[in-house]
Amino acid sequence: MRIGILTSGGDCPGLNAVIRGAVLKGTEINDQEFVGFKDGWRGVVAGDIRPLERSDVRGIAKQGGTILGTSRTNPFEGNGGPERIQETLDRLGIDAIIAIGGEGTLAAAKRLTDAGLKIVGVPKTVDNDLDATDYTFGFDTAVEIATEAMDRLRTTGDSHSRCMVAEVMGRHVGWIALHSGMAAGAHAILIPEQKTSMEQVAEWVRSAADRGRAPLVVVAEGFTPDHADDAHSERGLDAFGRPRLGGIGERLAPMIEEITGIETRATTLGHIQRGGVPTAYDRVLATRLGMAASDIVQEGAWGRMVALRGTEIETVGFEEALGKLKTVPQHRYDEAAMLFG
Numbered sequence: 029m030r031i032g033i034l035t036s037g038g039d040c041p042g043l044n045a046v047i048r049g050a051v052l053k054g055t056e057i058n059d060q061e062f063v064g065f066k067d068g069w070r071g072v073v074a075g076d077i078r079p080l081e082r083s084d085v086r087g088i089a090k091q092g093g094t095i096l097g098t099s100r101t102n103p104f105e106g107n108g109g110p111e112r113i114q115e116t117l118d119r120l121g122i123d124a125i126i127a128i129g130g131e132g133t134l135a136a137a138k139r140l141t142d143a144g145l146k147i148v149g150v151p152k153t154v155d156n157d158l159d160a161t162d163y164t165f166g167f168d169t170a171v172e173i174a175t176e177a178m179d180r181l182r183t184t185g186d187s188h189s190r191c192m193v194a195e196v197m198g199r200h201v202g203w204i205a206l207h208s209g210m211a212a213g214a215h216a217i218l219i220p221e222q223k224t225s226m227e228q229v230a231e232w233v234r235s236a237a238d239r240g241r242a243p244l245v246v247v248a249e250g251f252t253p254d255h256a257d258d259a260h261s262e263r264g265l266d267a268f269g270r271p272r273l274g275g276i277g278e279r280l281a282p283m284i285e286e287i288t289g290i291e292t293r294a295t296t297l298g299h300i301q302r303g304g305v306p307t308a309y310d311r312v313l314a315t316r317l318g319m320a321a322s323d324i325v326q327e328g329a330w331g332r333m334v335a336l337r338g339t340e341i342e343t344v345g346f347e348e349a350l351g352k353l354k355t356v357p358q359h360r361y362d363e364a365a366m367l368f369g
């Protein structure tokens with residue numbers, strides 16, 4: 029069987045480990061051949077492929093980014109759509125697709141599978157917001173990077189007796205903020221799931237400062253203060269027409285300074301959280317998911333994706349996988365909030 033692999037949506041540390049896992053298991057055990065689609069669905073629609081043999085994936089498990097490139101191209105637009113894509117696959121002699129991506133990529137994969145294409149999925153997102161899998165690779169790496177950055181912000185904050193605001197990714201959910209904030213001992217963690225007033229934030233900041241600590245406030249990019257209706261956006265729309273987030277930390281800093289009188293600085297970590305080498309945990313998880321993706325192609329489990337449940341890799345239908353976002357539950361927020369202030 030000849031399989032095309034694609035990576036789509038935002039990149040994520042561990043994508044290359046998935047590709048390597050699938051190619052090694054597929055070529056060694058499952059008698060499969062592989063090609064790579066360049067730049068996500070763009071490569072599928074354009075029939076733009078590259079070789080993906082065993083020698084092409086040598087040593088890439090530790091490499092950040094994706095050797096295939098990625099995009100936010102919609103496979104239903106332009107020359108896309110299921111019939112044309114099937115014609116392209118037939119022309120290229122490709123029997124099936126492994127789509128590695130987040131909820132958007134998998135939603136597109138579901139629509140194409142419903143129209144008869146042979147696709148299996150591998151979930152990816154640094155945000156960790158897919159409910160059907162316990163953890164997504166990339167999340168652990170993002171949390172490590174954010175935690176290290178916060179440790180550094182704390183020492184400079186301590187030296188200057190300043191309040192430091194650290195903004196992390198997390199469009200709809202606050203998992204990166206919650207985990208990195210807990211690990212770094214943040215005095216407030218602000219997440220999309222919990223609207224919070226500026227007075228409350230100021231109270232936590234003051235309380236930490238009163239104890240002689242330099243306050244650390246962690247904010248997820250998708251956080252909405254209780255005086256606002258939507259998450260802060262100042263960078264226009266992405267390729268799919270959604271507001272690009274980022275910048276809430278810089279908005280909060282002067283407000284905190286004004287209410288508390290404590291000098292406040294903001295740092296936006298941004299794409300640093302998605303770059304560079306994956307942690308060992310993410311490499312192992314991604315490799316196992318890639319190997320399992322090769323297996324479910326062999327089984328012809330079209331319309332299903334691989335997922336981590338506990339410590340085992342299982343499979344889930346796209347429908348179930350796309351049903352629900354995994355938000356931070358109230359008890360996890362309350363647990364972290366006991367340490368605020």
Ligand SMILES: Nc1ncnc2c1ncn2[C@@H]1O[C@H](COP(=O)(O)OP(=O)(O)OP(=O)(O)O)[C@@H](O)[C@H]1O
Nearest residue numbers: 037038100101102129130131132133135136153268
């Ligand atoms: N419901 C949908 N139907 C068809 N195409 C979709 C759908 N949702 C998203 N897409 C397409 O899939 C692309 C990838 O989705 P998206 O940009 O949300 O990335 P993702 O895979 O969810 O990863 P990320 O975690 O970075 O958001 C989108 O840019 C869009 O073109």
Ligand SMILES: O=P(O)(O)OC[C@H]1O[C@](O)(CO)[C@@H](O)[C@@H]1O
Nearest residue numbers: 038153154155197198199266273
């Ligand atoms: O890289 P882009 O297209 O700016 O996307 C950023 C978005 O992607 C994510 O990193 C998820 O992949 C979100 O946390 C963030 O909102």
Ligand SMILES: [Mg+2]
Nearest residue numbers: 037130131132
């Ligand atoms: Mg998405």
